Amino acid sequence: MLDEQEKIRLITQISQDINEVKDLDILLEKILKNVRRVFNADAGSIYLKRGEVLKFSHSQNDTLQQKLGPNRKLIYNTFTIPIDHHSISGFVAKNRSIVNIPDVYNMDGSQPHTFDAHFDELTEYRTQSMLAVPMINHQGDVLGVMQIINAKNERGEIISFSKSDEMLIRHFATSAALAIERAQMTRDLILRMISMAELRDPEETSDHVNRVAAYSVEIYEGWARKHGIGKEQFGRKRDILRMAAMLHDVGKIAVSDVILKKKGRLSPEEFEVMKGHTYYGARLFVGKHSDFDSIAAEVALNHHERWDGKGYPGHIDPVTGKALPGFEGPDGKPLPKKGKQIPLFGRIVAIADVFDALSSNRCYKKAWDENRILAEMEKETGAHFDPELMEIFFSRLDTIRSLAKRYSGDRDGTNQSQQWVSPLLS
Missing domain, CATH: 3.30.450.40 (GAF domain)
Structure with missing residues (x-):
């Protein structure tokens, strides 16, 4: 004492x-x-x-x-x-x-x-x-x-x-x-930016971005422990990742309503336009005056990349929207990123975003049940998702489920009013 x-x-x-x-x-x-x-x-x-x-x-x-x-x-x-x-x-x-x-x-x-x-x-x-x-x-x-x-x-x-x-x-x-x-002023500012995106894309709700951010931090915590990341560095990066992950789709404010609110499948041309939200979002942070700018740009640009190299937008300059020098393919388009070419926080938010998207109702689909979601994500391990991060994700499912309940207002129209749920009773 x-x-x-x-x-x-x-x-x-x-x-x-x-x-x-x-x-x-x-x-x-x-x-x-x-x-x-x-x-x-x-x-x-x-x-x-x-x-x-x-x-x-x-x-x-x-x-x-x-x-x-x-x-x-x-x-x-x-x-x-x-x-x-x-x-x-x-x-x-x-x-x-x-x-x-x-x-x-x-x-x-x-x-x-x-x-x-x-x-x-x-x-x-x-x-x-x-x-x-x-x-x-x-x-x-x-x-x-x-x-x-x-x-x-x-x-x-x-x-x-x-x-x-x-x-x-x-x-x-x-x-x-x-x-x-x-901190509430910072959170409110971020949520106002998200509200701008929500006006364009009704799926981009504050609950969705809070869930994605919370899942991302949970996965990062497991990764940091496994890799022996120091307490000070972990605390600083976790704080920034929580805010940056909330802004993963902020680039949608630059995408046409015709595409964002379309209920059917996008045409190949429309999908190409939709892909631009990654580098439009990163473009907001290109000044990189702080660690937050760097990590927010990293997340926005890379959260749709895939471990197997079949994601987007690849090795692209977010300012010009063109391939980075030395990373042009035969057609002049950016070469894909794969594996650990994709920055860590992009790989983490990819998992969190897909898990929440599959768990939620969308204008084009109903929410999947959890067994189907987990089976799909396990199948995509090593293809869409980093295998090491997926192992951490599965090891922390109990906590991720509780985070989903905590920010569930946009899933069923109600707010959580339950008392504690103890893992000791499960």
Whole structure:
């Protein structure tokens, strides 16, 4: 355990570190991991304010995580709760005040809020001490609520959070709110770009791009672990990939509505025009002023390439739309890319995009059932898809399924309202 001065120093350092993270989902993960580290908390969760409700947005639990096998993650669905006096988080957001409870099962009844034991019953976990704090920005707006659960002492015994912890977590929550506000602005900007594409192509929804991005990060995490990528490089690249993958089809804004909204099969001439969305998208980032520009261009240009060299657009200059020097075929067209000539993030997003496309309704097809999808993707391993990445994809299917549920709003017209789904019960 850390003493108070060590906690202050660590909070100051973490507050600086989280400002480097641009993607919202990855930021929430980092915030919660670090605040639990400061206060030696076994578990925690973050709720973000959405209108008049709180959306359960991220959660961690060391005890349950340790019961899982290697490379498995806790699976949870999102849900919403009202901002009112009934739940602990709702009370915290409503009253803009900290709640510090030594034992949630032994409250004296004077409080208007109650503890919902559903998750504990479902997973056989025992919540005891809880510290919940509102995250408030400089304008005084509540952005969400951060909860940490079950503080532990040096012997691993559950203890209460102290009064001094309340002051420290309030300070950290302010820094977290500022970082979340910036990340939400970045996410909103990306989603506005996607909305432009959605006006042209109704299939390019925010849920679709969020799923593709989330699957891509999951696959990259498996690849990075396998190849021993350093923690700092992994964290930086993962953050950028999450945003870049959301923009994989942004080049469709340059393709005619006649082609994008055609319900039947495209003619060969129309398909050639459609292929242009890859280099039109990459063209938006050709300045390459940052790592984000480089990776976003890489993803946009290469997510339709195939491992066997039968994809598109091949070795092309996104600015001119013509073959790169030295990569012209006999007909002057770009030579194809194959195997590891295709950049890693292009190969990853190709898998994520196809999996989501097959899983979703389209104007020209119904969603496939999962068995058919997995059989098709296994058949295409070594042809369409990188075999190594497909092995990682299949090893992480449980997590990928949970991510699909989390961003399922455009598949069935409903939002997820379920509580936790525990992999320990499956």
